[in-house]
Amino acid sequence: MWLLRGCTSKYVASSFGRRVLTTYHVLGRSRCNIAAFMPEAAGFEGVSGRAALRELSVSNSDSFWAAVARHRLSWITPFHTVQDCDLSRGKIKWFEGGKLNVSVNCLDRHVHTCPERVALIWERDERGSEMKYTYRELMEMTCQLGNLLRRHGVKKGDCVTIYMPTCPLAVASMLACARIGAAHNVVFAGFSADALAERIRDAQSSTVITVNQGVRGGKVTELKKTVDTAVQSCPTVKQVFVAMRTETPVTMTARDIAMDEYVFSYHDGDVFGCVADIGWITGHSYVVYGPLANGATTVLFESTPIYPDPGRYWDMVERLKINQFYGAPTAIRLLLKYGDKWVNKYDRSTLKTLGSVGEPINTEAWEWYHRVVGGGRCPVVDTWWQTETGGICIAPRPSDPDAEIVPGMAMRPFFGIKPVLMDTEGEVLTSNNISGALCMAQPWPGMARTIHNNHQRFIDTYFQPYPGYFFTGDGAYRSEEGYYQITGRLDDVINVSGHRIGTAEIEDVVNQCPAVAESAVIGYAHNIKGQGVYVFVVLKKGVDIQEADLSRQLNSMVSEKIAKYACPDFIQFAKRLPKTRSGKIMRRVLRKVVESDLEGLGDLSTLDDPAAVQEIIQGHEKLL
């Protein structure tokens, strides 16, 4: 259990309530290039070429990961056993006996060799006011924060909740926790007081770190006030550290501790621009730990893609001289609508690689990203992975920098990753040109080890469905050539603007409304957000309320209890929902209605009352 000594991160990175413990082994997964996996860099002098090394990473995974871990990381105590995993029991143990500190790996090593290299570029919401922090400065800030936390009683094994926008102090807070052996629970700053409170309670945090106010897209958000509300229902919280992002003072209580500002200088460096928020997994792995572990310069993007105008990303690329740009398809689809002129205005010649993550990227968006943003010059890499995998698992060019890239396909497994497709009977599909449930046949160091406080759920969700395999929850297609394309979730999880959310979580909130008898939430194809939220609502008998009023009420409930992005796009009021004779809502039927695919309604013979479907169809047509 060395992992709990400073290299473990506790995520609340996904909105549907999974709290997955993932280990940071810091194996060079920050960059779209894979220099870290050159045979010589990984300590494999005898292996010729990266393709051969990829083969070896799967066929002889233990010696591969052992060599990479020894070569690329600083260990306090070396490990004695590479891994002791058993997928059939959901047992995940890596590098047993070993002890390392992830913050030392992200900071001290680089401060030793290149202290003045820029570690962070903070692209503040106010355009043109970026700030740079060197590795030395980031380490100083981290150490000071670590000492501050320690002085206030935070100790090894505690879990600190961080509710901050993407900024240097948030990164230093994460690293400071890791440094003193505390786990961190980074909560996306877009979450409401209720959602934050639930996550604080779940983590049993006694310490919260926040800022007075956040600024995003020119709008101020009252983060400290949200924390004040949240902690009222969190008896474990003893102290709240408050940093100042703006100059507006906030009310401080006896529980609150003010944090001082730092002054930092300006330096040059290589630049990795991942525009994810640190409250989500992509921010953890590709804004903070991955880039820093590799000594890269990483960008902290605080703003939105369209603030103050739709040229924001490309203006930033020009100003910060970004080399790798990593973003989400939802933003690309949004920007595409504003036209090429916002891109062409800026010099993008520093760009080398364009990455995409979080949801499928449609061909139109892929082509535009490639042709307009990258000027046809930069490879677009569609990277598939998830919170549970810790880092990229499938990407177009894991081992061959010149390999063919097919638009909209994640394509090839990364080092040490062995994907398989399963049929509905749980048999491995061996042929190509076939679709199935995407599973992993062998473990890798970055994978989740448990769900915080609920190991059984971890086993039931990821290892029970296909015994002996890790189940990703996604479906995938394997082409004739053997390339993988992700087809979407197989469970009741939807992906709105790249944010995962369980339909059940939204239903829970909707059902709390006193007027609602029951509800069903369905994701549907949305041309910007990827998926939109469509809610069917059945009212309690005798309820007399204007539908428009109730819609407003439901919207504000979802926004208050979860977050704005989870708000319904459509609310359809129905007399009843189609159900099986055993009383289960026929979601498959609702999905087809929402997709207007009446041909595909399929077998309705198990329905309790087929007339319910007709009512639902009529209601849907009226709503459109």
Ligand code: WTA
């Ligand atoms: C989806 C985000 C298609 C998928 C890193 C996965 C993708 C979920 C892709 C994880 C991609 C992620 N193509 N779908 N390139 N990348 N997904 O945990 O459904 O927030 O299971 O991690 O996003 O979302 P999470």
